[in-house]
Amino acid sequence: MSQALYVGVDLGGTAIKVGLCNADGQLLRIYEGPTQTDRGTETILNNIAAYVRELVPPDTDEWNEVQGVGIGIAGFLDIPNGIIDFSPNLPFRKVPVKEIMQEKLGKAVKINNDANVAALGEAWGGAGRGVADCVCYTLGTGVGGGIIVGGRLIEGFSGMAGELGHMAVVPDLEAIQCGCSQMGCLETVSSATGIIRMARDAVERGDRTSLAYVEELTAKDVFDAAKNGDEVAQRIVSRAAFYLGKSMAAVAIVVNPQRFIIGGGVSKAGEFLFSQVREAFVKLTPDRARNGVDIVAAELGNNAGVVGAAGLFLRA
Template identity: 40%
Template sequence: MADKWIAGIDLGGTTTKIAFITNSGDIVHKWEIPTDNSNEGQNITSNIAKAIDEKLSQIGETKEKLMGIGMGAPGPVDYETGIILNVVNLGWKDNYPLKDSLEEATSLPAAVENDANCAALGEMWSGAGNGAKDLVCVTLGTGVGGGVIANGNIIQGTNGAAGEIGHITVIPSGGAPCNCGKTGCLETVASATGIVRLAEEAVKNSSSSSKLGEQFRITAKDVFDAARDNDQLAQKVLNEVSFHLGLALANIGNTLNPDKIVLGGGVSKAGDILLDSVKENFEKFAFPAVRNSTEIDIATLGNDAGVLGAAWLIKNKLNQ
């Protein structure tokens, strides 16, 4: 088994990332294909199987080279059965048997998990988690995802919905509506979309001049860049984001006392200006014993965290 590879899949709403990964966590080949969510998502797993076969024949290998396939998918997944419970943007009906469909299409043993959980496993295996057995990973992208690892295992919860950190309510009344149907979720203030919304509101309600007011379309990156240049309006937005994120992370820290909390996703690319501000709020709200033992770091694997975590899933399952 040692020289066999694992196929890791990170399934997204628009693209699907695929990688061949060694047993020790090195990526040998990686590429992506468009996600075809037409026709109730009927082509998704067959397209993945086809892409894997094509790549193997390109590099002169056979299916024998692969020991299994792991996948991270957006939405709550029942890990035991590999059924994805409900999916907003992939066309599948609720309770879709994703693991079975994947095994049938590829003729390989498969394991399926939520994509944010996979990113957490990836960081634990070969990223910022660096072997930490108690780890919380928060992905700040278009939305906010979370993965919680306790004693080396992903916390699933009773039906696979544990770790939905983006849906912790941070604004109990008068908060903005979230895609999940609630209002005032962390996702509405700490995702890229939420940061842009806060910035647009700040520009509209402010009489003072700001670089952000000159932008045709504000992005989250614009907000961080302007804050670095001491733009007061941008700093005000950054303070609001960091306050809510730092407070939520402190409450998670107080509940779980992890070795590390790792921030990933596109928004984490802001680096120290976000990290320092979040840490300051975390320290203000964390229980002293937690404050002194839990580190907050930026994820190191970027877009590779998902495929690596997906590969770890099946490696772990087959080695049990």
């Protein structure tokens, strides 16, 4: 018996990952190949087409069942028109990706922000399965996010909905400038970059901490030191967790999700981080917006992007 199938593409600066999903969000198989950014836009788009065909060979029953190809891309996008305005890791400037890829593949194509599709992947086939309203945070080099309401991804009129890392949550006297040019963004304190910055600042101030003896500081080093009783590291982790919980409190009274999902490299700190985020969230959120709400870890890991991109045809 035939079934509707969907292809998701996670377009990264180093690798392109493509995955095949069914209508239930189940990842059936995956294929990965190099992006080859140094060879230019045309090569990258040709690679996407080649990898999709490798995943699902044309002139097969499976290919005929593919309803569309979704592509997740880091950068500033004109989502309705399928254009990449600018991408920091790719040589794309005002490239009509949707139109070009539809011509190459003969299938409907949609594009969206990489953080949005990762959130959609978790909502559709991961930690948000079965939950109609959830909000996803991706804590990595920056802080990405995605908002799912009524089972659908919220994009906003200009595609900026869900840019959770750029919520101004840090008070003015403590705020620093974010890469987006605004002051006090969540990204400046709760991303891996922000955690490392706070650790380096502490070392430069001469604070007594074991982090002073680590040559190439990572966020994991800070969490490990905090777990081992380093008071400076504990303060840094507590600060990152507090502002993450504070941002969730603000989101909760606007969106009222049933579940917050946290993914990305920083989330690997596990319950040591999550318990402090929950504490801040409970403290700062009105009862009716917090009762029954859970804060959980993402489940799909590096596959969230391909699953979410495939889901653009059902859940966006």
